[in-house]
Amino acid sequence: MVKRKLVSVVDDDESVRESLPDLLRSFGLEVEPFACAEAFLASASLQRTGCLILDVAMPGMTGPELQQELNRRKHDIPIVFVTAHSVERVRPQVLQRGAVACLFKPFSETAILEAVNTALGKG
Amino acid sequence: MEIELSRLIEALPGLVWTARPDGRADFVNRRWCEYAGTRPEQAIGHGWRSAIHPEDRDRLLDRWRAILESGQPGEVEARLRRHDGAYRWFLFSAAPLADPSGRVVKWCGVATDVDERVRAEQAVRAREAQFRSIFDGLPVLVTLMTPDGGLDLANRHFLEFFGVSLEAWKEGWPNASSFHPEDFPVVHEAWRRSAGTGERYDLEARRRRADGVYRWMRLRGFPLRGPQGQIVSWCSLQTDIDDAKIAEAKLAAEKRLLELVARGVPPPVVLEALCRQVEALAPGCFCSILLVAPGQERFLVGAGPSLPDSYNAILHGKTIDPGYGPCSLAVALKAPVITADLQKDSRWASSVWPPLMAEHGLASCWSMPILSSAQDCLGVFAIYRCEPEAPTAGEAELIDRFTNLAGIAIERAQADAELKAREAELSQAYRRLTEAQRLSKTGSFTWDVQADEHNWSEEIRRIFGFDARTKVTMAMIQAAIHPEDAPAVEAVIGRAVEGANFDLVFRILGSGGALRYAHVVAHRIEEITDRPMFIGALQDVTENKVAEEALNRARDDLAHVARVTALSALTASIAHEVNQPLAGIITNASTCLRMLAADPPNLDGARATAQRTIRDGNRASEVIQRLRALFARKSPATEPVDMNDAAGEVLALSSGELQRRHVVLRTDFTDGLPAVSGDRVQLQQVILNLILNAADAMGGVDDRARELLVATFRDEMGHVALSVRDTGVGIEPQNLQKLFDTFYTTKAEGMGIGLSVSRSIVESHEGRLWATVNEGPGATFSFSLPCGSGRAPGENPGARTTEGKAAARQMLGKT
Numbered sequence: 001m002v003k004r005k006l007v008s009v010v011d012d013d014e015s016v017r018e019s020l021p022d023l024l025r026s027f028g029l030e031v032e033p034f035a036c037a038e039a040f041l042a043s044a045s046l047q048r049t050g051c052l053i054l055d056v057a058m059p060g061m062t063g064p065e066l067q068q069e070l071n072r073r074k075h076d077i078p079i080v081f082v083t084a085h086s087v088e089r090v091r092p093q094v095l096q097r098g099a100v101a102c103l104f105k106p107f108s109e110t111a112i113l114e115a116v117n118t119a120l121g122k123g
Numbered sequence: 124m125e126i127e128l129s130r131l132i133e134a135l136p137g138l139v140w141t142a143r144p145d146g147r148a149d150f151v152n153r154r155w156c157e158y159a160g161t162r163p164e165q166a167i168g169h170g171w172r173s174a175i176h177p178e179d180r181d182r183l184l185d186r187w188r189a190i191l192e193s194g195q196p197g198e199v200e201a202r203l204r205r206h207d208g209a210y211r212w213f214l215f216s217a218a219p220l221a222d223p224s225g226r227v228v229k230w231c232g233v234a235t236d237v238d239e240r241v242r243a244e245q246a247v248r249a250r251e252a253q254f255r256s257i258f259d260g261l262p263v264l265v266t267l268m269t270p271d272g273g274l275d276l277a278n279r280h281f282l283e284f285f286g287v288s289l290e291a292w293k294e295g296w297p298n299a300s301s302f303h304p305e306d307f308p309v310v311h312e313a314w315r316r317s318a319g320t321g322e323r324y325d326l327e328a329r330r331r332r333a334d335g336v337y338r339w340m341r342l343r344g345f346p347l348r349g350p351q352g353q354i355v356s357w358c359s360l361q362t363d364i365d366d367a368k369i370a371e372a373k374l375a376a377e378k379r380l381l382e383l384v385a386r387g388v389p390p391p392v393v394l395e396a397l398c399r400q401v402e403a404l405a406p407g408c409f410c411s412i413l414l415v416a417p418g419q420e421r422f423l424v425g426a427g428p429s430l431p432d433s434y435n436a437i438l439h440g441k442t443i444d445p446g447y448g449p450c451s452l453a454v455a456l457k458a459p460v461i462t463a464d465l466q467k468d469s470r471w472a473s474s475v476w477p478p479l480m481a482e483h484g485l486a487s488c489w490s491m492p493i494l495s496s497a498q499d500c501l502g503v504f505a506i507y508r509c510e511p512e513a514p515t516a517g518e519a520e521l522i523d524r525f526t527n528l529a530g531i532a533i534e535r536a537q538a539d540a541e542l543k544a545r546e547a548e549l550s551q552a553y554r555r556l557t558e559a560q561r562l563s564k565t566g567s568f569t570w571d572v573q574a575d576e577h578n579w580s581e582e583i584r585r586i587f588g589f590d591a592r593t594k595v596t597m598a599m600i601q602a603a604i605h606p607e608d609a610p611a612v613e614a615v616i617g618r619a620v621e622g623a624n625f626d627l628v629f630r631i632l633g634s635g636g637a638l639r640y641a642h643v644v645a646h647r648i649e650e651i652t653d654r655p656m657f658i659g660a661l662q663d664v665t666e667n668k669v670a671e672e673a674l675n676r677a678r679d680d681l682a683h684v685a686r687v688t689a690l691s692a693l694t695a696s697i698a699h700e701v702n703q704p705l706a707g708i709i710t711n712a713s714t715c716l717r718m719l720a721a722d723p724p725n726l727d728g729a730r731a732t733a734q735r736t737i738r739d740g741n742r743a744s745e746v747i748q749r750l751r752a753l754f755a756r757k758s759p760a761t762e763p764v765d766m767n768d769a770a771g772e773v774l775a776l777s778s779g780e781l782q783r784r785h786v787v788l789r790t791d792f793t794d795g796l797p798a799v800s801g802d803r804v805q806l807q808q809v810i811l812n813l814i815l816n817a818a819d820a821m822g823g824v825d826d827r828a829r830e831l832l833v834a835t836f837r838d839e840m841g842h843v844a845l846s847v848r849d850t851g852v853g854i855e856p857q858n859l860q861k862l863f864d865t866f867y868t869t870k871a872e873g874m875g876i877g878l879s880v881s882r883s884i885v886e887s888h889e890g891r892l893w894a895t896v897n898e899g900p901g902a903t904f905s906f907s908l909p910c911g912s913g914r915a916p917g918e919n920p921g922a923r924t925t926e927g928k929a930a931a932r933q934m935l936g937k938t
Contacts, residue, residue: 015707015739022732023714026721057699057783084702085783105706109713 006048007116009033010040010066011055011082016105020053020112027113037061041069049077051100051119053112056083056090064094071097078119082107138203138213138234140171144227146191155234160206176202176210183215194219194227200241203234212241264340264361267347270354272314281361286333303329303337310342321346321354327364338365369404373521376400380528390536394426394529401525402429405518407508409485412493412529413438413450414502422450425502425533434483448476449490450503457500459522460490464511486511491526493533501533557581564663570645572620572655586641586663588633605630605638622647622655628664640668685880686808699779700746704739711736749776752804763798764806766835766843766908773810774833781831784818791834797910799843801888806908809881809892813847813904816877820851820901827900842890844907850900859894881906 007029009020014035021031032049034040038061040052052070056063067079081094081102091102100122101115132139138155142148151166159166159174166174175183179201190197196218202210217232258265259279267276274292282289287296299307306328317324323345329337344359380400383393398410412425424439438450445452448471449460462468465486471477480488485507493502504526506514514522557580560566566583570576577595587603589595597616604612608629615625624646631639645659715732718725749772774788781788799806814831821829832848854862862878878892885892890908897903 013703013707015704015735015742016710018735019707019710019714019732019739022728023710023717026714026717057779059782082706084699084706105702106709107706108709112710 005030005050005120006045007031007051007053007120008040008045008049009053010035010037010058010063011053012036012058013055013084016055016082023109023112024116029116037063037066037069040066046075046077051116052077052079053116054079054081056081056094057085064090064097067094067097067099078122080112080115080119082112135233137236140166140232140234142217142230142232144191144230146187146230158205159203174204176204178202187215187217190217191230194221200237211236211238213237264359264363266359266361268344268357268359270318270346270356272318272357275356284330284332284363301330303331305329314344317344317346318357327368330361338363339368340364369517372404373524376404377524377528380532384528384532384535387535387539390532391426393532393536395428397525397529397532398426398428401506401521405506405521407510408518409507411435411438411450411505411507412502413505414533415443415454415500417499422503425529430507431483434479434485437479447471447474449488450505453490453492453503454500457492457494457498459492461513462488462490463513466511480507484509487513489514489522491522493526493530495530495534501530501537504529561585564666566661568645568657568659568661569648570619570657570659572657574654583661586639586661587631603631603633605632619645619655619657624657625659638665639663640665685812685877688877697746697750697776697779699783700776701743704743704746707739708736708743711739746776760802761800762803764801764803765798766796766806766845767792767794769803769807770810770833770835770845773807773814777811777814781814781818784822784829786818786821786829786831789830789832791832791836793834793836796835796837796843799888799890799908799910801908802884805884806888809884809906810845810847812877812881813845813906816904817847817849817851817901820849820853822851824851824900838907840907840909842907842909844905846903846905848897848901848903850897851902853900854894854896854902856896859896862894 007021007024009017009024009031011017011020011033012035017033017035021033024031032043032045034043034045036058037054040046054063054066061069063081063083070077070079079094079099081090081099082105083090083102084105094102100119103111103115133153135152135154138158139150139152140148140155141150147168148166148171151163151171155161155166155171156163159171161170161174164170172180172184183199183201186197186199190199196216198214198216200212200214203213204210213234214237215232215234217230219227220229220231222228258276261278261280264281264284265278266274266281269275274289274296277289277292282292285292285296285301299311302310310326310328313324313326316322323343325341325343327339327341330340332338341362341364342359343361344357346354347356347358349355380393380397383396394412398412401410402408409427409429411427411430413422414425415421416423420443422438422441422443424435427435427438441447441451443451443454445455449462452470453460462471465471465477465480465488468477480486487508487510488505490503490505492500493504495501504522506518506522560580560582564582564586566586567580568583569578575597577597577600579589579595581591584591584593584595587600589599593599601609601612611627612629615627619625626642626644628640628642631641633639640663641661642664643659643661645657648656648658711732715729715736718729718732770790770792774790778788810833814833817831818829821831827850830850833845834848835843835845838844882892885906885908888908890906892904892906894902894904
């Protein structure tokens with residue numbers, strides 16, 4: 001089984017889509033940003049993704065919905081949720097469904113790297 | 124001798140004739156023939172008779188026969204026809220010629236022309252007759268008296284008045300007893316004085332007429348003097364002034380009574396005086412006045428001063444019964460009822476009234492209804508007599524006139540009573556009005572602009588601090604007005620001079636420095652067209668004003684609470700808005716550090732990430748600034764507000780929240796809208812409220828898209844409007860009005876202040892806020908504001924006129 005090393009970032013916020021891939025790339029990771037869940041699902045990267053960094057609140061399909069869709073499709077991609085909402089109730093829900101972590105924006109470099117590494121390690 | 128005699132006879136200056144003893148003429152002279160135009164032989168015998176005037180002939184012949192029989196000389200006057208047919212008066216004188224034995228042998232006669240004398244005598248007699256007829260015909264009693272007062276001559280009226288002949292009078296008619304005993308001494312004294320001094324006299328006295336009735340006469344006398352100035356006789360003129368005297372007495376009595384009525388003397392006094400006057404004018408009468416109170420069936424004694432008390436007592440309170448007596452019947456018939464002879468009047472045969480009359484010695488009763496000007500029966504005027512008598516024409520007239528007077532007196536009294544009652548009512552109404560004005564702190568006034576006449580009620584004086592006696596002038600009013608409000612008041616006065624109505628709130632600066640707010644409303648009195656005259660009310664609205672200020676403060680507090688509440692709902696979204704760029708900043712900063720630390724350093728990358736850091740920092744900063752502006756509590760300010768900008772900022776803050784709630788936001792902003800004038804933060808609060816309400820309304824909607832359409836546009840009034848349309852649960856039409864009430868809410872967590880605060884904000888900007896039910900699902904909330912003329916709440920406008928009605932209402936706490 002080929003190790004999937006691709007980190008996909010799905011976030012409707014442009015500044016996240018710009019900054020986070022650059023940071024992760026500086027650690028030697030391959031990163032691909034998507035502006036919405038639908039674009040990610042439709043992309044070829046779906047199969048190669050070893051870690052999905054996923055925003056919770058997005059227009060159209062939300063992060064937790066994408067998680068459920070992936071579960072339904074049996075895509076066992078480790079997911080790191082990032083959210084700007086300090087809403088506590090989403091967190092246990094997504095973790096219970098198998099997410100690796102759920103980080104609140106703004107997050108530290110250490111926290112995101114640790115979560116990504118954990119995810120990739122799992123894969 | 125014969126010839127000589129004959130010539131002598133012919134020469135005599137007269138008509139000469141001779142006759143035989145039997146009277147037959149045997150000679151006429153030439154002058155006779157010349158005068159009569161006859162020949163001598165025609166006159167001889169009885170021929171001369173035909174020349175005598177037919178009217179005189181018989182008398183002359185009778186006389187001639189008498190002379191012949193007497194044998195004595197005699198004469199007679201008669202008219203003799205002249206030759207030309209004219210008659211002239213002649214004196215025929217005849218004398219007998221006797222023989223020595225005394226036997227008449229011949230009659231000698233002369234006819235002398237006496238025409239002028241006779242005619243003069245006739246003229247004198249005619250004048251005398253004329254004088255006599257004038258004397259007798261004079262409508263006064265005329266006498267000529269000797270200087271000592273003895274009767275010399277009296278005219279026919281005099282003799283007829285006293286029913287005596289001149290001769291009888293001269294023979295000793297009792298002059299003194301022809302005067303009324305009370306008047307004779309006065310007359311006698313006056314005569315005595317005039318006889319002494321020769322001065323004329325003029326006096327009034329009663330004299331007894333032939334029928335025994337005393338009549339008032341006016342007696343005037345003056346002396347007639349002889350050539351030496353001595354009094355030769357007195358001429359006396361007497362005029363019957365009795366009718367005039369009575370009329371005068373009646374008039375005087377009426378005048379006295381009318382004066383009493385006019386003076387407002389109490390009716391019992393007037394009516395008693397009336398009775399006494401009539402009793403004085405008609406001796407032997409007893410007067411009674413009975414009153415009928417309106418709607419009453421009983422008599423009340425109005426007056427009866429000469430009737431026995433016991434009789435009056437029976438009449439007082441007597442039920443009006445036409446079968447009882449003439450007074451009752453007169454009321455029923457509204458016509459006079461005369462009972463001339465009680466004993467013979469069958470109308471009262473079964474009544475107890477006649478015995479009652481008899482008991483009091485009364486025998487006749489004349490009852491006259493007293494009618495008002497509206498022909499209502501006010502009472503009865505009755506005259507009683509002890510003898511059975513019917514009223515004479517004079518008495519009937521007297522009764523008529525005084526009944527009329529009684530009516531006037533009673534009506535006047537009733538009118539007085541009514542007037543007093545009305546006055547009392549009016550003064551009570553005035554007291555109540557004053558009290559009501561005091562309680563409502565509202566004074567009333569009228570103002571004659573040109574005359575500077577101010578009619579002020581007590582309350583308006585109290586509000587201004589003017590005492591009740593001071594005459595109010597415009598200068599006084601102007602001095603009492605707060606200097607800041609003076610220009611507005613001046614403007615109103617300027618327009619009032621031209622007749623414009625006014626409605627104004629201004630401040631009064633009392634003498635003690637106390638400040639009062641007054642609201643005045645005045646309208647021109649339309650009935651007065653020649654000059655502006657206003658009627659108005661002025662209310663002391665100081666308390667309202669103070670309450671309103673408290674209300675304004677409370678509303679500001681409430682608005683703040685509402686704002687904070689609304690913003691609290693945004694906390695999560697706002698955190699999201701801030702966290703989002705913060706995440707970018709930290710991530711970029713980390714990347715930047717790593718790029719700089721690489722070997723070789725990636726400077727280009729570091730620069731790009733640093734720039735993104737700055738951009739995200741600005742983005743976070745903007746959010747914070749917007750937030751701070753909305754949370755800040757500043758006093759309201761007026762500034763031009765671009766509705767699109769204001770709405771855009773609110774949407775920027777709330778878009779995260781909307782997104783979180785899965786609300787699809789669409790905007791439809793009209794470009795180029797004019798700015799509105801107002802408080803930006805307050806208006807944004809309204810927009811935010813509407814947006815959050817719309818989002819709340821769609822919270823439970825899962826079967827359709829949650830769509831929010833925010834649109835700006837100009838409404839049909841040209842105002843700038845903003846509407847927020849949702850696809851939520853909508854509004855029940857019956858709740859459309861309640862929506863805006865404070866503390867009305869359909870939300871479990873809501874306080875129900877959002878919409879009421881929003882409406883009060885919009886209205887304080889002179890705009891309006893309303894809700895409509897969509898044709899599809901959901902509701903639309905809109906508000907509109909006038910362009911550029913808005914006014915922020917809490918601003919003190921000083922004085923305003925009716926042009927700012929909404930604001931005035933607000934000032935008065937009527938919103």
